[in-house]
């Protein structure tokens with residue numbers, strides 16, 4: 001049985017210049033056909049699916065209207081056994097949150113909200129090309145709280161062009177002051193095929209890796225100092241509020257992804273749906289054709305490498321018998337790894353250098 005379900009909703013109120021997730025500006029005319037295709041795809045997998053976690057990501061799932069969200073969730077309920085469901089997350093953009101939508105999502109069984117704030121600084125929000133103001137993000141958080149959400153994540157980004165340590169500290173403190181249960185703090189990545197990547201290539205932006213390290217250190221200090229527990233390099237939670245869905249993914253659980261661009265991994269099989277909404281709809285509605293455009297069979301070695309890379313990023317670390325002892329001990333000697341019973345974990349310095357340490361190990 002597959003215990004984790006991801007649904008990719010490829011619509012956004014506006015496209016941000018740094019983002020490489022598959023998305024398009026929302027188009028309500030396309031929503032009905034898109035949702036029917038997702039439900040058809042869900043039905044095909046229903047016999048082997050009993051989710052404990054569901055994650056609606058994107059894009060921006062709340063770019064859908066309340067009526068469309070109700071249609072999607074009730075359609076899933078009619079097709080899939082949700083009796084084991086424990087965590088149901090929906091990603092949101094502050095410009096797409098209303099009291100009506102928040103109450104409706106709660107009534108549909110959604111129990112975790114994940115909202116992209118990115119920054120509280122007006123200048124940074126402009127640089128990031130965000131569609132909302134800091135006031136609107138604040139109001140949307142209050143709407144979620146008042147509607148009754150008791151598990152809210154806020155996403156933040158650091159390393160934004162022009163950002164100072166002071167600005168970031170203020171944004172972290174403003175986030176903590178609101179009282180979310182979980183905070184994801186990502187270092188900006190310049191993804192190919194984004195406007196930001198072009199600006200970097202043209203020399204309009206410049207990366208400062210020393211500053212990025214200082215910003216990361218500051219994140220750990222401020223959030224841990226405020227009682228958050230860093231359970232993955234970019235993720236901090238109050239005790240018991242870790243995201244079960246993402247943990248399952250990092251720890252190598254099987255999961256099914258529905259919708260355009262969604263990945264699935266079941267046993268040794270991995271596939272990805274086509275990153276084109278119109279092509280996805282027509283593939284699904286076309287006599288049961290698969291909407292995937294990429295498939296591979298993973299071997300033991302590929303799975304082992306992934307397990308090491310992802311689990312090391314979590315505070316659980318990786319089972320010692322998965323790592324070559326001499327390499328792990330060498331990295332421990334230079335202060336990047338530490339041994340905890342039968343597992344290896346990153347030290348604080350190791351977290352800062354996570355990608356290069358993982359490369360040395362695999």
Ligand SMILES: C[S@@+](CC[C@H](N)C(=O)[O-])C[C@H]1O[C@@H](n2cnc3c(N)ncnc32)[C@H](O)[C@@H]1O
Nearest residue numbers: 018019058059060091092093116155186188189
């Ligand atoms: C798929 S978005 C969902 C949230 C919602 N669409 C929004 O932006 O408000 C998930 C998160 O990915 C992060 N993200 C997107 N592109 C990124 C990038 N290039 N570098 C770092 N983080 C990024 C942002 O923090 C964003 O909130």
Ligand code: SF4
Nearest residue numbers: 012015016019058059
């Ligand atoms: S960051 Fe969020 S709102 Fe912006 S383009 Fe990406 S998915 Fe859409």
